[in-house]
Amino acid sequence: MTAAPPSSPARAETDPPAAPQPRDTLVRVPGRLRRALGWVLVVALVLIVGAAGLLLAVPSSAQRDGLDPERPGPGGMQALAQILRQQGVTVDVVRTRAEAERRLDEDTTLVMSDPYTLSDAAVAELTDAAHDVVLTSPSARMLRTLDLGSYAFPSAPPTVGADCDVSAFAHVGTIEPGQLFLPASGVTACFGDADGAAVLISEDAGRRRAIVDGAALFTNERLAENGNAALGLALLGARAHVVWYVPSFEDSDRTDVDVPKSLADLTPGWVSPVVALGMITALLAAVWRGRRFGPLVAETLPVTVRASETMLGRARLTAKAADATHAAEALRAGTLARLALRLGLAARADPGAVADAAADRIRVDRADCRALLVGPLPGADAELVPYARRLAELETAVENAVRIERSSP
Incomplete structure (x- = not known):
């Protein structure tokens, strides 16, 4: 009998040492990552x-004038400004009176909403420098300053046509007017009747002054309705150049205007x-007293709750809820688990297989066991007690059958 040759020392010396497992790194990296994420x-x-x-x-751009030509929201007029540019009209949006006066010339239309921040003298100086003026936000002061008329207060008709001699309005169609106006002497009234019109136009020596309720016709949400877009082109696109002045409190020359305060101005x-x-x-x-970022640590509960107390509490909750079906389902689940254990089946065995095995063991009809363990559950308390008794009788019968088989030689 020969002994196994010893391993060669030379081979053992030449074998490279096993590389150490970087367990510390694998453990520390996730912890560092969690702390960094925290x-x-x-x-x-x-x-x-x-x-x-x-x-x-800081006030946002949404707090600007609702008729701003650079505002894309429902109350802005960006869509009308874009349509004018697509028709070859140059549209310059300015926010200071000095810039507006610098850009005005004989072939320019001045468009603006009610310049409530300017004094009467500043308004007159600005409008006198413009060849055409279109006011898209009417006010009693501007009606008086431009000598166009006054407010009318009848209810606006549903839809109206131009019904005037202005050739630019021939292809506008009908509109749904907003505010109506009563024309002054020599002023042309369009899109209305004797009780009021939606557009007032005054022409004197080739210079035109017009007023319209742009909030009801020219905003982004209303421009596509009826003939609103065509009316906007007819009023604002008569000249090749439009200077669109947006008034603001920063450009005011009045001392009696109450500038709205922002939150920063009102804060001490x-x-x-x-x-x-x-x-x-x-x-x-948070750094000093905050908890360490990482997974929760499982701790043993200081009080041990007995299984009987837990069962009693769940039973009381079920009884209070009057849910007989849920209670029967819990009873059936417990019976299936115990029967599977006694019959040598898997813990998660199919209920039908457990019913068949129990029926074969106690020699009864399989249909009866399936009806008990797989069939519909009782839906009332009166049916729950007999159902629980039948489950207990089935368990007792299977237990007795298994005990007899084990004791028999």
Whole structure:
């Protein structure tokens, strides 16, 4: 009998040592990643709070004039400005009176909403410098300044046609007017009747002055209705150049105008430093006393609840809910689990297979066992008690049959 040759020492010396498993790295990287993500969330929360404060303090573009030609919202007039540009009209949007006066010439139409921030002298100076003027937001002062007429207060008709001698309105069709006006002497009234018209036009030595309720006709949400777009082109596109002046409080020359205050203007000066100090304090407190970022640690409950108490509590909840079907389902699930264990089946065996095995073991009809273990559940309390008794009798019969088979030689 020969012994196995010993392993060669030379081969053992030449074998490279096993590389150490970087278990520490595999364990530490996820923890570091979780901590980094936690800090990223904290910084993002601080930035979001700061950005929200800035948004509250700084007025947004949505707070501009509702008839702004650069506003794409429902109340803006960006669509009309784009249509004018597509028709070859140059549209310049200006937000200062000085810039508007600089761009006006003999072939320019001045378009503006009610310049409520300008004095009467400034309005007269601006309109006198323009060849054509179209006012898209009427006011009693502008009606008086342009000598066009006054407000009319009858109910507006559903739809009206031009019904005037202005050739530019021949192909407009019908519109649904908003505010109606009563024309002054020598002023042409269009799109209305003797009680009021939607458009007033005055021409003197080739210079035209017109007024219309643009909020009801020319906004982005109303421009595509009826002949609104055609009316806008006829009024604003008569000249090759349009200077669209948007009045604002920053461009006001009046001293009696109450400029609306922003949240930053209404806030005392000490509030911003206090808010910043509070945010810094909250961040430092989170670092100092905050929990470590990572998974929750499972801890043993200080009180042990007995199974009988849990069962009694669940039974009371079920009884209070008056849900007999749910209670019967729980009884059936328990019976199936116990029968599968006694019959040597898998814990998750099919209920039909458990019913068939139980029927074969106690030598009864399979249909009866399937009706009990697979069939419909009782829906009332009166049916629940007999159903529970039948389940208990089936378990007892299977238990007795299994015990007899085990005790027999």
